[in-house]
Amino acid sequence: MKKVFAVAALGASLLFTQNCSGVSLSRSRFSLSSDANFELVGVSPRVFSPDGELGTSNRVRFTFDNPGNAEVVVRIFDFSGNMVRRNIDWEDDNTMFWNGREANGNIAESGIYIYQIEADEIIINGTVVVAR
Numbered sequence: 427m428k429k430v431f432a433v434a435a436l437g438a439s440l441l442f443t444q445n446c447s448g449v450s451l452s453r454s455r456f457s458l459s460s461d462a463n464f465e466l467v468g469v470s471p472r473v474f475s476p477d478g479e480l481g482t483s484n485r486v487r488f489t490f491d492n493p494g495n496a497e498v499v500v501r502i503f504d505f506s507g508n509m510v511r512r513n514i515d516w517e518d519d520n521t522m523f524w525n526g527r528e529a530n531g532n533i534a535e536s537g538i539y540i541y542q543i544e545a546d547e548i549i550i551n552g553t554v555v556v557a558r
Contacts, residue, residue, distance in 0.1 A: 464491070466489075467491055468488075469486060469489075469552060470489070471483045471486060472555060473554070474486050475526075475557050475558055476526020476534065477526075484525065485524060485526065486524050488522045489520055489521045490520055490545075492545060492546075500512070500522055500543050502524055502539055502541055502542075503541075504534075504537065504539060505538045524541070535558070538553050539554050
């Protein structure tokens with residue numbers, strides 16, 4: 427089984443693929459339709475500590491514009507491509523947050539995590555860092 431993740435950061439884009447032999451990285455270009463209703467406005471902070479060791483940065487917030495009220499699904503993957511959380515919590519109508527906990531309730535290990543936000547037939551990917 428092959429898993430594919432696309433990550434855009436600082437104008438560059440990476441395509442992650444995972445198969446039986448591990449994770450490979452390659453550069454590719456991709457774009458989202460400019461006439462889409464759903465738009466990710468911000469992800470903050472990019473580095474956070476779920477146990478509160480960095481002060482108030484104990485969760486990462488995903489803020490978006492969703493004028494069409496599309497269903498929003500957020501998935502969190504570890505860097506190996508394993509999904510650790512799905513359907514994170516809502517803070518308000520335009521903000522969802524991940525508190526750094528896996529689906530089983532355990533605090534995620536330190537490392538890089540890939541988020542995937544799906545809404546209105548759009549998929550947006552990026553990374554955040556859990557620092558414990």
